[in-house]
Each structure stands twice: as structure tokens, then as C-alpha cells.
Amino acid sequence: MTEQKDRELYYWLCLVREFESRISALDKQGKLSGGVYSGKGQEAVTVGFCHALRKDDWIFPLHRDLGAFLVKGSDPKRLMAQIFGRRDGFSKGKDSYLHGGDMGNGIFGATSMLGATLPVAAGMAFKFKARGEDSVAVAFFGEGASSRGDVHEAMNFAGVHRLPVVFVCENNFYAYSTPNNLQFAADSLAERARGYGFKGEIVNGNDLHSVLDSARKAIARARKGEGPTLVECKTYRYHGHSEHDRAEYREQEEVITWESRDPVMLWEVYLGMKKHDVEAIRTETAEKVRRVVEEAVAFAEASPPPEGPEAMDDLYAMPIDTEVP
Amino acid sequence: MQVTYIEAIRQAMEEEMARDPNVMLLGEDVGVLGGPFKASAGLQEKFGPDRVLDMPISESMIVGGGVGLAVQGMRPICEMQFIDFISCAFDQIVNTAATLRYRHGGQTACPIVVRGPSGGGVHGGLYHSQNPEAWFFHVPGLKVVAPSTAYDAKGLLKAAIRDDDPVIYFEHKFFYRRIKEEIPEDDYVVPIGQAALRREGRDLTVVAYGPPFHAAMKAARDMEKEVDIEVIDLRTLLPLDWGTIKSSVRKTGKLLVLHEARLTGGVGAEIAARVAQDCFEDLDGPVMRLAARDTHTPFAAAMEDYVLPNQDKVTEAIRKLAAY
Numbered sequence: 001m002t003e004q005k006d007r008e009l010y011y012w013l014c015l016v017r018e019f020e021s022r023i024s025a026l027d028k029q030g031k032l033s034g035g036v037y038s039g040k041g042q043e044a045v046t047v048g049f050c051h052a053l054r055k056d057d058w059i060f061p062l063h064r065d066l067g068a069f070l071v072k073g074s075d076p077k078r079l080m081a082q083i084f085g086r087r088d089g090f091s092k093g094k095d096s097y098l099h100g101g102d103m104g105n106g107i108f109g110a111t112s113m114l115g116a117t118l119p120v121a122a123g124m125a126f127k128f129k130a131r132g133e134d135s136v137a138v139a140f141f142g143e144g145a146s147s148r149g150d151v152h153e154a155m156n157f158a159g160v161h162r163l164p165v166v167f168v169c170e171n172n173f174y175a176y177s178t179p180n181n182l183q184f185a186a187d188s189l190a191e192r193a194r195g196y197g198f199k200g201e202i203v204n205g206n207d208l209h210s211v212l213d214s215a216r217k218a219i220a221r222a223r224k225g226e227g228p229t230l231v232e233c234k235t236y237r238y239h240g241h242s243e244h245d246r247a248e249y250r251e252q253e254e255v256i257t258w259e260s261r262d263p264v265m266l267w268e269v270y271l272g273m274k275k276h277d278v279e280a281i282r283t284e285t286a287e288k289v290r291r292v293v294e295e296a297v298a299f300a301e302a303s304p305p306p307e308g309p310e311a312m313d314d315l316y317a318m319p320i321d322t323e324v325p
Numbered sequence: 326m327q328v329t330y331i332e333a334i335r336q337a338m339e340e341e342m343a344r345d346p347n348v349m350l351l352g353e354d355v356g357v358l359g360g361p362f363k364a365s366a367g368l369q370e371k372f373g374p375d376r377v378l379d380m381p382i383s384e385s386m387i388v389g390g391g392v393g394l395a396v397q398g399m400r401p402i403c404e405m406q407f408i409d410f411i412s413c414a415f416d417q418i419v420n421t422a423a424t425l426r427y428r429h430g431g432q433t434a435c436p437i438v439v440r441g442p443s444g445g446g447v448h449g450g451l452y453h454s455q456n457p458e459a460w461f462f463h464v465p466g467l468k469v470v471a472p473s474t475a476y477d478a479k480g481l482l483k484a485a486i487r488d489d490d491p492v493i494y495f496e497h498k499f500f501y502r503r504i505k506e507e508i509p510e511d512d513y514v515v516p517i518g519q520a521a522l523r524r525e526g527r528d529l530t531v532v533a534y535g536p537p538f539h540a541a542m543k544a545a546r547d548m549e550k551e552v553d554i555e556v557i558d559l560r561t562l563l564p565l566d567w568g569t570i571k572s573s574v575r576k577t578g579k580l581l582v583l584h585e586a587r588l589t590g591g592v593g594a595e596i597a598a599r600v601a602q603d604c605f606e607d608l609d610g611p612v613m614r615l616a617a618r619d620t621h622t623p624f625a626a627a628m629e630d631y632v633l634p635n636q637d638k639v640t641e642a643i644r645k646l647a648a649y
């Protein structure tokens with residue numbers, strides 16, 4: 001990889017982290033009213049997959065994948081306005097956090113219903129295939145969501161039609177408080193792929209190199225018409241399920257173990273081994289991402305909150321009068 | 326003893342589990358965590374992981390599995406982490422549970438309770454604010470309850486657990502810690518199918534449940550000098566307590582129905598239609614309804630407030646009806 005690519009990837013890791021840290025801080029200060037689901041610790045998964053995509057590819061991020069928006073091309077300012085529930089956010093304040101997608105950048109907004117995006121991704125992939133387009137759909141989901149019927153239905157259909165879709169499972173070992181052993185009995189979720197007739201693999205989701213490698217191969221396969229892939233990325237969320245969750249269901253020892261495999265830190269080690277000036281890159285990047293986030297917050301705070309009657313907008317293509325006097 | 330609405334729910338489950346070894350709880354994060362709102366705090370410790378079951382994220386499994394358990398004589402409480410996710414179990418509720426007794430010609434009961442936090446007013450956005458009771462109100466074979474006090478939260482949950490039919494229990498999350506009241510120490514149930522006449526009045530009847538019920542009570546007190554309002558707290562939505570509703574309307578001649586769920590196709594529509602037909606001779610004004618506007622419950626505060634009923638809207642609606 002060129003030095004420029006190395007730095008670029010580092011920038012994305014740091015931007016995502018800075019963005020999320022700021023959101024957590026804003027939440028603590030009481031400046032946000034909705035739930036905040038920090039993806040801190042899982043940055044390499046979304047950075048790796050989204051960096052390997054083209055603009056005309058589509059992603060289906062899960063509730064923790066704020067980074068996916070940034071790397072796929074969303075304007076940080078609009079993303080922050082979305083989180084503030086302001087008019088300049090993707091959903092114009094109609095819903096919170098990542099429920100508003102950014103269609104112009106190929107980002108589908110998820111509902112809260114876990115796993116519900118996967119059938120949508122498969123449907124989209126069917127269109128790509130049927131119309132001979134070489135775009136790819138990438139659907140992220142948690143290992144908890146993997147227990148939903150929708151996930152099974154999507155994978156089955158994708159297998160039947162060998163669709164250009166990549167299913168990325170972010171296995172962070174806990175679905176809220178529920179550990180893997182109460183969620184599924186198989187050794188890995190990747191194994192399930194065989195039952196659907198496509199390839200599955202396990203990846204170290206904290207190691208950006210591994211994620212990138214797996215992402216590039218899976219996306220290339222999909223693009224070439226070789227069908228879906230299920231990639232299980234093993235990773236860890238540092239924060240609780242949401243900022244309200246103190247995560248007392250897990251041992252501090254476990255958290256520390258994972259923090260010692262931090263994706264940003266690992267990338268810095270790599271930069272150092274390549275004899276880049278890590279100190280200089282760190283300082284420069286920190287300054288850059290701080291500025292981006294600062295501007296995004298300023299923009300979001302200045303963006304007007306929606307007014308009451310806007311609640312009736314965007315329901316139908318042609319507005320219908322539901323309130324006949 | 327003074328308890329919050331959520332504590333009343335927790336106590337109902339705890340006491341029923343202690344009383345009857347067949348009662349159990351199935352849900353996501355109900356065990357070690359005790360639920361996101363602590364509705365089941367301490368229950369797994371007390372009754373073990375086979376009776377307080379931490380489920381995979383599988384709402385259809387939670388309810389469908391509940392039916393299987395029920396056929397074997399168990400009395401499962403199926404928790405939806407938020408009631409919005411009940412849509413993921415819709416088939417099991419309306420097709421498996423609601424028809425179970427019917428399609429087996431009465432051979433079996435289906436004593437399951439499906440419960441979870443419903444309602445808006447907390448900036449929860451589209452998927453943490455829903456009031457989907459009307460979807461189930463339309464389904465024969467189900468019972469639907471929606472308590473608005475801590476006393477009823479406990480008594481109705483106990484009644485639901487002891488009931489031999491599937492009961493959908495809507496607990497309004499806005500009430501969880503905002504409602505705190507004195508309830509009896511001793512065991513009691515609130516029978517399903519009975520509304521509560523909370524305030525007697527001569528001029529008009531307000532029938533309500535959920536947060537608008539409390540707005541109606543406040544309006545009735547505040548407007549005491551202008552208008553004498555009778556307030557009925559529905560408590561059970563299916564089956565409706567027509568006796569209480571109709572005898573009140575026959576007395577006052579005016580009816581306003583309030584709920585936080587959407588207007589079109591809501592529970593209020595059924596009440597209005599029946600009252601218009603059956604109490605036609607007694608009515609001195611149009612049967613009126615106030616409910617959420619016909620849109621989703623949006624996240625941003627001003628929009629949410631615009632959509633949901635609130636104190637001002639309730640007061641205004643009462644004034645309008647009183648003027649007839």
C-alpha cells in the first residue's frame with residue numbers, strides 16, 4: 001500500500017472515532033435527545049468494507065455503523081445534523097440517529113427492527129444482477145440480529161439467485177446483555193453460509209488489513225457474478241449497548257483485553273513498522289479530524305429544528321389531505 | 326405501599342411467578358440485565374434461567390414458543406423489548422395464538438401474555454414510540470389491555486397472566502417512573518373487560534386510556550367551574566366495556582374519545598361508531614375523537630408534539646364539545 005493509502009485509512013479510523021467520541025460527549029451534556037449507540041472499537045469493520053466500495057455500490061449500515069456513513073461519502077455536517085434531529089439531517093428530524101439513510105451516497109437507512117435491512121439488500125442486489133449492473137450491496141448486521149427470521153430469508157434468497165451481496169456480521173460478542181452462547185450454538189456464524197450455498201469466512205474485525213483483504217475479495221466475487229459472501233468480523237464494542245447501559249454484564253478484564261487490540265492502535269503500529277513518522281501523522285490527523293467534527297457540530301447546532309407541521313411531510317409522493325375539516 | 330408503574334409491573338410478575346410455578350418470562354435481556362427498564366430486575370436470580378429466559382433476538386420465536394409452552398399448561402409472559410417490535414411477532418400473535426382455541430374447536434386454551442413498553446412523548450422516534458393496539462383490536466380471539474395507573478398495571482397484569490386467552494398488554498413507557506402511587510400490599514386483580522369510572526359528571530363524557538386519560542382528568546379539575554366532566558378510563562380495549570361507556574353517554578349526552586394512537590382506524594373509531602348508532606336518541610352533540618395525527622411519531626420535539634395529543638389539545642376538544 002502506498003503511504004497515501006496508509007494515511008487515508010488512518011484518517012478514516014480517526015475521523016470515525018473522533019466523531020463518535022464527540023457524540024458521546026454531547027449526549028453526556030444532554031445536548032442530544034435520542035439514543036446513542038457507540039461503535040467505538042469496531043471502526044475497522046466499517047472503514048474496511050466501505051473503503052473497498054465504489055460510489056454506485058450500496059451499504060445497509062446497522063445502528064452502530066456511524067462510520068459507514070462517513071467513509072461511504074456522507075457529508076459529516078449533514079450526518080451531525082441528522083443526529084441532532086435537525087432539518088438538515090437526512091430524515092429532516094423525522095427519525096433519530098442512523099435511521100435516515102443518505103440515498104445519494106448509496107446508504108440505506110435502517111429501521112430499528114434488527115435484520116430487516118437484509119432482505120432489502122438482497123432485493124436490491126437482484127436488480128443489479130437482473131439488469132446487468134456490476135454494483136454490489138453490502139449489508140451489515142450484528143450477531144444478535146442473526147437470530148431474526150429476516151436474516152435467514154435474505155440469505156436463502158441471495159443464495160438461490162447468487163446475488164451480488166455481501167453480508168457482514170459484526171460479532172461483538174454481546175447483543176445488549178446477551179452473550180454469544182445464548183444467541184447461537186454453532187462455533188461461528190460464518191459456518192451458516194454453507195447451508196445457504198455460498199462462502200462464509202471469519203475475520204479479525206479489529207485488524208484493518210484483514211478486513212480490507214476479506215472485503216476486497218468478497219466484493220470482487222459479488223461484482224463478477226460469483227454470488228454472495230458472509231463475512232463474520234469478530235470485534236468488540238467498548239461502550240455499553242447505548243450510552244445509558246453501564247454494561248455490568250461483562251468483565252472489565254475482557255474489555256481491557258480488547259482495548260489492547262484496538263484497531264486504531266494496531267494501524268499506528270503498522271504505520272510505525274513501515275517507518276512512517278507516526279508522531280507527526282497522529283498530530284496532523286488529530287487536528288484534521290477535530291476540525292471536521294467541530295465544523296459538523298457547529299453546522300448541526302445552527303441547523304433549524306423542524307417545526308410541528310413538517311411532521312405531515314414526506315408521507316406520500318402526492319400529499320393527501322388526511323385532515324379534512 | 327408507594328410504587329411506580331414499572332415497579333407495579335415487576336411486582337405482578339414476581340408475585341405471579343411465586344404463586345404459580347407455571348408462570349415464566351421470555352424476552353431479550355430479561356435475565357441478567359433485568360430488562361432495559363428493570364421490569365424484571367431480580368427475577369432470574371429468584372426463579373432461575375428456565376423460568377426467566379434470555380432469548381435470542383427472535384420475537385417470532387418468543388411468541389410462537391410461548392404458544393407451545395402454553396399448550397403444555399405453562400403461562401408464559403412474552404416480553405417485547407419495545408412494543409414496536411411486536412410487528413416482528415405479528416404472525417404468531419394473529420394467526421397462531423388468536424386462532425388456537427377456535428381452530429381446535431375449543432380443545433385448548435392459549436394463556437400467553439405479550440407485553441412491552443409502548444407509547445410516545447419521550448422523543449423515541451419512529452420505532453420507540455408506537456401505539457400499535459389497533460392492529461390487535463381488530464383480531465378476534467385476543468384480549469387487549471392498556472393500564473393508566475400503577476394499581477391497574479399490577480392488577481391487570483395479574484389478571485392477564487391468569488387469563489386463559491392470549492392477552493396483549495400495552496404498558497406506556499411515559500408512565501414508567503412518572504406515575505407513583507399507593508397500592509395495596511395484598512394480592513388483587515383488575516378484571517379484564519371492566520372500565521373504571523374515574524370521575525362523575527353531568528355535562529359530557531370523556532373516554533380515554535394512556536396519557537390523554539390523565540390530561541382529561543386534569544382538564545376536568547381545571548374546568549370544574551365551566552363544565553362538569555365525566556371521565557372513563559378504559560383499561561381494557563378488547564373486549565370493550567360497552568355497559569359503562571353507554572350508560573355514561575346516555576346520562577351526559579356527549580362523548581369525546583381520546584387516545585395517543587393514530588386517529589384513523591383507531592379504537593376510538595369503533596367506540597364512536599357504536600355510540601352514534603346505539604345512543605343516537607341520547608346525543609346532544611357529535612361524537613368527537615382526539616388522537617394522534619395520521620402520520621408516524623417523529624423524533625424531533627416540535628413535530629412529536631404536533632402529532633401527539635397533549636393537555637392543550639385535550640382541553641380545547643372538551644371546550645368544543647361542551648359548546649354544543
Ligand SMILES: Cc1ncc(C[n+]2csc(CCOP(=O)(O)OP(=O)(O)O)c2C)c(N)n1
Pocket residue numbers: 064112113114141142143144145146170172174175176241353382384406407410413
Ligand atoms: C427486532 C428487534 N428486536 C429487539 C430490538 C432491541 N435491540 C436493539 S439493539 C439490540 C441488540 C443488538 O445486538 P446485535 O445485533 O448483536 O448488534 P450490536 O448492538 O451488538 O451491535 C436489541 C435487542 C430491536 N432493535 N429489534
